[in-house]
Ligand SMILES: Cc1ncc(C[n+]2csc(CCOP(=O)(O)OP(=O)(O)O)c2C)c(N)n1
C-alpha cells in the first residue's frame with residue numbers, strides 16, 4: 001500500500017489508515033468480530049513504526065472508551081473501534097465522552113445484537129446509542145470510510161462542535177470487502193487537518209480544573225445539555241463546509257449530512273443509508289429506465305439529524321419510502337420515525353412508507369429495493385397505507401401472521 | 410530518609426478549606442497527606458464515590474488540582490489514557506486514581522486489573538472506608554465480616570477480598586497498605602510510589618464516622634487501633650519482597666471492635682473468633698516477610 005496511490009483494501013483497513021492519516025496519538029481498542037482487523041491493523045501500524053501513537057491494549061470496551069476519553073482530556077487526538085455488544089458495553093462511557101465534550105473518534109462496524117448470536121450487518125447497535133450525544137455518520141463505500149473519518153475529526157474538533165463521533169460501516173459488506181480506495185498522502189491530510197489543540201478545558205497541572213464534579217439542579221446542568229444540542233445542530237453546517245473543502249482538495253464529495261441522487265425531478269424518494277444506499281443507486285437507475293420518476297436521498301448523518309435538508313428535499317413529492325435496518329420495537333424504524341416527525345407539520349407533506357428490512361445481515365439487493373419502492377407506490381396511490389411500518393421479506397409463514405394483523409388493524 | 414512532620418508542614422496540600430466532607434472523614438485526612446507528597450504536578454482521576462461529593466459542587470471545587478471525575482467502573486482505564494497521552498507528549502505528570510473500596514475491589518476491579526497487568530505508569534490509591542458510603546452505607550467486597558451495613562443489617566457473612574494481595578499477584582512493582590492512623594508511614598509509602606515507574610497500588614484504611622458509627626473526633630484513634638490490634642497490618646511489597654512496616658505491641662481486638670457500632674452484633678465469642686483470624690493473617694505476613702520474594 002502506497003500513500004498517494006490507488007489500492008484495493010477492506011473497509012476495516014481503510015478505517016485504520018484513516019486513523020493513521022489523521023495523526024491519532026492514542027489508540028485504545030478491544031477486539032470483536034467484525035471489527036477485529038481494525039485493532040490488528042492499528043497494532044501492526046504502530047509496532048512497525050508506520051504510525052506514531054500510543055496503543056493501549058485494554059481488557060474491555062468499557063475501558064477502551066474510558067482510556068480514549070482520558071487521553072483526549074489530556075489533549076490527545078484519539079481513536080477506537082468496536083461493534084455490536086462492544087458498543088453496548090461502552091454505553092455508560094459513550095455518554096461520558098459527549099458530556100465531557102471530548103472529540104473522540106470511533107469506527108463502528110454495524111453488527112446485529114444478540115441473542116441469538118449473529119455477526120452480520122444490522123444497525124441496531126448504533127441506533128440504540130443515538131441519544132448519547134455522539135455524531136453518527138453512516139457510509140456506503142470503503143473510500144467513504146477513509147475520507148469520512150478524516151473529515152469528521154475536523155468537524156468534531158471545531159470549537160463550535162467539540163463532540164465525539166462515530167463513523168458507521170456495515171459489517172462484512174464494507175468491513176471485509178475489498179474495494180478500490182485512493183489513499184491520500186500524509187502531507188495532503190496534514191494540510192487539511194491541523195493538529196488537535198483543545199481550546200477549552202484540559203487536564204493540565206499548571207491550570208487545575210475539576211472536571212465533571214457534582215452539579216446541583218440550579219446550576220448549569222440543563223444548560224450543558226442544551227449546549228450539546230446546540231453544537232449538534234451547528235455541526236450540520238460545519239459538516240457541509242468540511243465536505244466541500246475536502247472535495248476541493250481531494251476531488252471527492254460524498255455529501256454533507258445527506259447525498260442526493262437523481263432527486264431533482266423525482267416524484268417518489270427512496271430514503272436509506274449505509275450500503276443500502278449504494279445498492280439503491282442501482283435500483284434507481286433501473287426504475288428510471290422503466291420510466292419511473294424516482295430519486296434517492298442517502299442519509300449520511302443520523303446525528304445530527306438534518307431536518308431542514310429533509311424538509312426542503314421532500315416537500316412536494318408524492319411519497320417517501322424509508323428503509324431501516326433496525327427496529328424500535330412496536331414503533332417502527334428509527335429513520336422512518338425521524339423522517340415523519342421532520343415532515344409532520346408541512347401542509348400536504350408526502351406520505352412516508354417505512355420498511356424494516358435486512359436485519360441480522362439478511363441480503364437486500366437492488367431488486368428488493370425496487371420491490372419495496374413499487375409496493376410503497378402502490379399503497380400510496382391506492383390509499384392502502386394501513387400501518388406505520390412494514391416488515392419486508394419475512395419468511396412466508398411469518399408474513400402470513402403479519403398480513404393477518406394488517407387486515408385486523 | 411523518611412518524611413517527618415517538618416517536611417509535611419513545608420509542603421502545600423491541594424485540599425482546600427470548606428469541602429463537603431462529613432466531620433472526621435478519614436478519606437480527607439488521607440487525601441491531605443497524599444496531595445502534599447505527590448505535589449502540584451499531579452492529576453487525579455476519581456470514579457463515583459464519596460470523593461465525588463467531598464470535592465464540592467460545581468462551579469466550586471475544594472481541591473486545587475486537575476481532576477477528571479469518571480464513571481464508577483473505569484477509573485484505572487481512564488487514568489491509563491491520561492498517562493499515555495502525557496507520555497506521547499513527553500510530559501512527566503503523576504497520574505493518580507483516587508477511588509473508594511467499592512470502585513476498587515468490586516465494579517472497578519476489571520479496569521484496575523487490566524491497568525496493573527499492562528504495567529501502566531500510574532498510582533492507584535484506594536481509600537478504604539469498608540463500604541459504599543456515597544450511596545448510604547451498603548456492603549462492599551471490602552466490608553469486614555460481621556460488620557453491619559444497610560444491605561447486611563445483621564452483619565456481613567463473608568470475609569473481605571484481600572485486595573492488596575490480589576494486586577500484588579499481578580507482579581506490579583509496588584503495593585502497600587496504610588492507615589490514616591499512621592500518617593508518616595503513609596507519607597513514606599506515597600513518596601516511594603511517586604518515584605517508582607509502573608503500576609503502584611496503595612490501599613489506605615480510612616475510618617468513616619457515620620458509616621462505622623463512632624464519634625467524629627476518634628478517626629485517627631480508630632485508624633491507629635486497627636493497626637495496633639493487627640486488624641489492619643501495615644506492609645509493603647516492593648518488587649515482590651514483602652516487609653511489615655509497623656510492628657506494634659499487639660492490643661486486644663476488642664478495643665478496636667467496641668469503638669464502632671457497626672460491630673455491635675458481635676458476641677464475645679465472635680470477637681474471639683475474629684481475634685484468631687487476625688492472628689492467622691499476621692503470622693501469615695510474618696512468614697511471607699521471611700521469603701526472598703513472594704511473587
Ligand atoms: C455503574 C454505577 N453503579 C452504581 C453507581 C452508584 N454508586 C455511586 S458511588 C457508589 C458507591 C461508592 O462506594 P466506594 O467506592 O466504596 O466509595 P465511598 O462512597 O465509600 O467513598 C455507588 C454504588 C454508579 N455511580 N455507577
Ligand code: SF4
Nearest residue numbers: 431434459542617618
Ligand atoms: S461518609 Fe464517610 S467516607 Fe464519606 S465523606 Fe462521610 S466520613 Fe468521609
